[in-house]
Amino acid sequence: MVGLASAALAGEIPRAERRSGYEFMSRETRAMQDDDGANPGLLWVLEGETAWSRKVGAAGRACVDCHGDARASMKGVAARHPVFDAARGRPVDLEQRINACRTDRQQAAPLAYESRELLALTAYVARQSRGRPIEVTIDERTRPFLEAGRATFERRQGQLNLACTQCHDEHWGRRLAGNVVPQAHPTGYPLYRLEWQSLGSLQRRLRGCLAGIRAEPYDYGAPELVDLELYLMWRAREMAIDAPAVRP
Amino acid sequence: MASALIRVPERARRGEVIEIRGLIGHPMETGYRRTQHGERIARDIVRLFTCTYNGTEVFRAELHPAIAANPFIAFSTVATESGTIALHWSGDNGFTATESAAIVVE
Numbered sequence: 607m608v609g610l611a612s613a614a615l616a617g618e619i620p621r622a623e624r625r626s627g628y629e630f631m632s633r634e635t636r637a638m639q640d641d642d643g644a645n646p647g648l649l650w651v652l653e654g655e656t657a658w659s660r661k662v663g664a665a666g667r668a669c670v671d672c673h674g675d676a677r678a679s680m681k682g683v684a685a686r687h688p689v690f691d692a693a694r695g696r697p698v699d700l701e702q703r704i705n706a707c708r709t710d711r712q713q714a715a716p717l718a719y720e721s722r723e724l725l726a727l728t729a730y731v732a733r734q735s736r737g738r739p740i741e742v743t744i745d746e747r748t749r750p751f752l753e754a755g756r757a758t759f760e761r762r763q764g765q766l767n768l769a770c771t772q773c774h775d776e777h778w779g780r781r782l783a784g785n786v787v788p789q790a791h792p793t794g795y796p797l798y799r800l801e802w803q804s805l806g807s808l809q810r811r812l813r814g815c816l817a818g819i820r821a822e823p824y825d826y827g828a829p830e831l832v833d834l835e836l837y838l839m840w841r842a843r844e845m846a847i848d849a850p851a852v853r854p
Numbered sequence: 855m856a857s858a859l860i861r862v863p864e865r866a867r868r869g870e871v872i873e874i875r876g877l878i879g880h881p882m883e884t885g886y887r888r889t890q891h892g893e894r895i896a897r898d899i900v901r902l903f904t905c906t907y908n909g910t911e912v913f914r915a916e917l918h919p920a921i922a923a924n925p926f927i928a929f930s931t932v933a934t935e936s937g938t939i940a941l942h943w944s945g946d947n948g949f950t951a952t953e954s955a956a957i958v959v960e
């Protein structure tokens with residue numbers, strides 16, 4: 607199989623060739639993403655802006671009470687996640703970080719994955735990183751999780767016995783059932799997928815891909831998915847966030 | 855999703871053709887889908903979209919199940935006088951939504 611020649615960065619897309627999924631879309635879909643009046647993801651951003659100031663939980667506290675204006679305090683936050691959480695001893699993604707605030711600081715129940723409110727808050731926070739380069743921290747604490755994510759990306763899985771790297775490192779730009787295979791960089795998440803007719807998280811997309819190769823999808827919030835998120839963000843390092851994106 | 859995004863020009867010249875756009879958050883459930891257990895999911899769509907300009911209707915659209923979720927409608931009208939342009943959606947299960955914006959016509 608091609609791509610096993612060099613050990614460390616086997617099959618990795620050279621930095622100069624890294625392209626966001628945006629560049630593989632039609633002109634019309636790109637126009638939908640670019641226009642804040644036509645991008646349906648902005649509906650969730652608006653809801654998130656309202657949720658930011660809503661007092662919740664036994665503590666009766668809103669995000670704004672600790673974090674102030676999100677436009678300032680949340681700048682670059684989505685571009686840094688998943689980030690190592692000392693209390694939990696492992697990296698957490700943005701959704702887990704928001705739920706940690708809900709349970710620890712607001713004394714409220716965590717929001718369900720893919721629920722309207724969690725998507726709204728995630729979209730609102732991610733929006734504040736628009737245009738910023740992805741920069742997840744890889745150090746001695748996070749490296750084992752990065753390697754676990756890389757192993758998942760390179761492992762053949764499912765009834766179709768395919769590994770992510772086979773499509774997204776070796777065959778990006780070619781077609782699968784008429785659709786162009788992108789490089790799988792998570793620059794736009796959470797994003798509005800036309801196929802879903804809704805905003806969805808990166809984990810929803812990953813689970814969809816796993817179902818597509820007929821593998822058992824990991825549960826929402828599973829460490830395998832967060833490790834994979836960490837690897838994908840590292841793999842897309844220095845690419846600009848364009849959340850909330852639109853994808854076909 | 856009850857929120858909507860609308861775009862109405864803030865200013866226009868009298869007689870100028872202006873573009874108005876509205877995007878409403880709505881699942882637009884067609885009524886043809888079934889659950890994993892085979893039960894039909896009831897239709898829940900926006901049925902009517904109208905635009906009034908200082909109370910006079912200038913645009914009307916009837917929507918059907920083929921329209922995708924979060925429908926986006928853009929249309930043009932002539933700027934005649936200063937005032938309020940209101941976009942109104944209504945549909946199944948008593949759904950209604952209204953967004954309006956002011957326009958200055960000189």
